[in-house]
Amino acid sequence: MNPVIAIHGGAGTITRASLSGEQETAYHAALEEVLRGGQEVLERGGSALDAVTEAVFRLEECPLFNAGKGAVFTHAGTHELDASIMDGRTLAAGAVAGVRTLRNPILAARRVMEDGRHVLLAGEGAEAFARACGLKTVSPGHYFTQARHAQWQRALAEGRTDLLDHDAQALAADMKIGTVGAVALDARGNLAAATSTGGVTDKRVGRVGDSPLIGAGCYANNRTVAVSCTGTGETFIRLLAAYDVSALMEYRGLPLAEACRVVVMEKQPAIGGLGGLIAVDAQGNTCLPFNSEGMYRGEARAGGPRSTAIYR
Ligand code: ASP
Numbered sequence: 001m002n003p004v005i006a007i008h009g010g011a012g013t014i015t016r017a018s019l020s021g022e023q024e025t026a027y028h029a030a031l032e033e034v035l036r037g038g039q040e041v042l043e044r045g046g047s048a049l050d051a052v053t054e055a056v057f058r059l060e061e062c063p064l065f066n067a068g069k070g071a072v073f074t075h076a077g078t079h080e081l082d083a084s085i086m087d088g089r090t091l092a093a094g095a096v097a098g099v100r101t102l103r104n105p106i107l108a109a110r111r112v113m114e115d116g117r118h119v120l121l122a123g124e125g126a127e128a129f130a131r132a133c134g135l136k137t138v139s140p141g142h143y144f145t146q147a148r149h150a151q152w153q154r155a156l157a158e159g160r161t162d163l164l165d166h167d168a169q170a171l172a173a174d175m176k177i178g179t180v181g182a183v184a185l186d187a188r189g190n191l192a193a194a195t196s197t198g199g200v201t202d203k204r205v206g207r208v209g210d211s212p213l214i215g216a217g218c219y220a221n222n223r224t225v226a227v228s229c230t231g232t233g234e235t236f237i238r239l240l241a242a243y244d245v246s247a248l249m250e251y252r253g254l255p256l257a258e259a260c261r262v263v264v265m266e267k268q269p270a271i272g273g274l275g276g277l278i279a280v281d282a283q284g285n286t287c288l289p290f291n292s293e294g295m296y297r298g299e300a301r302a303g304g305p306r307s308t309a310i311y312r
Helices: 021-043 048-061 105-115 123-132 146-158 233-239 241-252 256-270
Strands: 004-012 081-087 093-099 120-122 180-185 191-197 218-220 225-231 275-281 294-301 306-311
Touching (some): 004 275, 093 105, 093 123, 233 241, 241 256, 241 275, 256 275
Antiparallel strands (some): 004 294
């Protein structure tokens, strides 16, 4: 198997006109650096699981994206983060939802998976578990970025709720930053997927999106595909979008690109959803479709060049 990794940094109304040259360069550089981290894991013979963990960890640390540092604000001006991870080899999975003090929710999701007793821990229980595992906690100020704060203020002023990170109709040009994810295939033929997010701007306190829900925003199965979604979470939940890509491949025998097209270009728009996903199948084919104006994304094979892209 030729190992491969793909990443996303969120989808939305991202147009050339909405990003300055400087911002564009910063996004490409950030995506490239994240890809390099995941690619290096795969080149060292590391697992797909380690590669997606490394990539999403780096995306959480980067303030440009809506996960970890840089997470969006809830209606109450707080931050509630969601993350999940899945191992395509064993179908083991772990997730955390609505966490407020964890520096890297993806590491907590990974610990939940490794612990094996549960799949999804929420709120204070998730935080207590992560603390007991020795994971880093932060004060709420850690997640703060001026751009996100301004975005939230604007959402409040406009009375708009549940904004996607990159919705240019509602957000100023300098505020487009997004949810993150990674999918990978390693040299042993194992698939893995990981997703992490701050959710949607001005969301109700307690709202949980698709990102920590296995089968909705994240899914991996060695028989078929690894998938990470970004966009209107509620529609991914209703469609079980990530799992649906796998099911279309497994039960209808669709090739990767066609399965992704059905979910992203037909089913999601049909119920008013916006967004995209990244996917890698068991043969190492990749597909990064989106029905929005843009999606921060990139992919790289072990030993190969790294490519990053933003627009259609
Ligand atoms: N899917 C995420 C959520 O609904 C948001 C996003 O991908 O931008 O929480």
